[in-house]
Amino acid sequence: MEIIVAILSAAVRSGTPILYATLGEILTERSGVLNLGLEGIMLMGAFTGFSFTYATGNPWIGILAAFITGMAVTLIHAFLSITMGANQVVSGLAITMAGTGASSLLGRHYIGQTITGLSPVPVPFLHNIPVLGPVLFDHDPLVYISFFLVAGMTLFLGFTKAGLNLRAVGDSPRSADSVGINVQKIRYLYTIIGGGIVAIGGAYMSVAYTKMWGDLMTAGRGWIAVALVIFAIWHPLRAAFGSYLFGGVTAFQLRLQTAGTNIPTSLLMILPYALTILVLFFISVRQGKGILFGAPASLGQPFYREERD
């Protein structure tokens, strides 16, 4: 029992960076923009989060810096895909390359350094609940903020006018435009905010999870998040479920490693990636061919007011 609680608790911890990235991408994609630069944005977030925390000693300044950097990097993607109508797949890859390169170039002097970072703050009373307490309420504040973010985004997308406008822009920019919504503005806004949230996921890696800077430390989590958006059918609650599932696999695999099994580490490391393919496969088979169920209908397509579709 204790081992299960430990693994579940670790699942939440190691699922949190993926959760932030997935939530950010959901916001972006709901507006109709596909951002495949998550891996690079996360790495930039991880780097700025670490370096600002290192310099100031205050992890929150690091996280704020990561958020701002994430928005700045994503602005390039937003400009290319929204204003210039560029190919969003290639632009996202370019973001990943530039972000990966820049983070390891800038971070080269920080390798091996450590910070105090964020430490767990048990929630009063709630953390005493058996099982649920240690699993959910004995973490650092960034984990709790992600709970609020899931709830907030669910409410925002489902029940507010701004959320409705956002979904309209992603599904049918032409109709949204005809009722007076500024499509370009909304796309810019949510693409950039989404990128900022993704970067917080990266910062979680360096500021809360490992408390150090390592080259390429996100190790594909950005790409796993891209897959999880599809798994989540663009819904924040399912994103949380998917992220913790992946966190669970990572935690389980780490546990097996430390327990000293005969299975070589490199084969265990394959698990999360293989699981991503498997999950994506099942979700796609269930939905059948054609447009993915729940996908914003105009995902990846630029919109120009003056032109006919």
Place this chain on the structure above:
Amino acid sequence: MNYGVKVEKRLYRPKWVSVLIPVAGLIMALIAGGFFLFLLGVSPFEAYSEMISSSLGNSYGLSETIVKAIPLAMAGIAVMLSFKMLIWNIGAEGQIVIGALATTAVVRYAYVDNSLLMFLMMFCAAGLAGGLWAAFAGYLKARWNVNEIITTLMMNYIALHLVDFFVYGPWRDPASLGFPMTKPYPEVARLYQFFGTRVHIGIIVAFLLGILFYWIFKNTRWGYEIKVIGENPRAADFAGINYVWNVVFVMFLSGAIAGIAGMSEIAGLQGRLQHGFSGGFGYTAIIVAWLARLNPLAILFVSFLMGALLVGGDSLQIVMRLPLSSTLVIQGLILFFILGGEFFRRYRIKIFKRKVK
């Protein structure tokens, strides 16, 4: 006098635009990269002149540039094939690695004492392994619409860990002092290298592939079908083009070529399988293909330029102690500017005189 600016769609596209945009993009990326280096406290002039002189300035540098261009050209052709039909094979890196893995398996378990036979066996094994590795993602895409960007990417990570399993485990050379690498290949399994340089026979394979696919896309019905699928899958379906089969087959070819790139890299150059041997050729190939506007012959030329960039990056690492990732930044910047430049292929900016009343 009053001037106004407006953006309008091009009705026709002058030839010079298609040449000017990539060139201008490249130059602007180098300027932006220089600015980035400047911010890091590195003199961009010093860095660039070091890069150019080390990669193009002498015969050794030139041959090293060609050596890097070989896998880039092959992998560039590989991803170009899938991009032509708008299938995003981002997995060339993994397919290269799997090709190298299969090559090493052949050398270990099916060794024959004849270099031609050995070459053919390695060629086929690497092609088959890389091809099947990619076709798996292609089949999932074609049959169940499983997003191929994600599957090919995840399979890159899987391939890298798979190689790690072998080079850290059963295939590790006992004499390697703990380094994760296999024993060196025997001489028979090495590719021919020209005139005492490190340029190996892979360059011929790359050229043949470039010419072959240029011809296929220009002259054959199948090449035309691929383009139709890329431009309008629905129209292709109506025209009776078999979508599923073509996706699987193109992905197989794509992966096979990438796998052969892995074989030529390892048998032609490095002579042993080791941890992290590819170092991102599969990703750089995406830029090569895109810069070349998916033209097989242009890919040969662009891969040479990219090869020079990589060699220059290597020397920056040694001489100026900048990490190898500096070249990644420049690669990303090149893509940004090329993508931005695409806009000017479709639109033009017109400055006009406003009538003043």
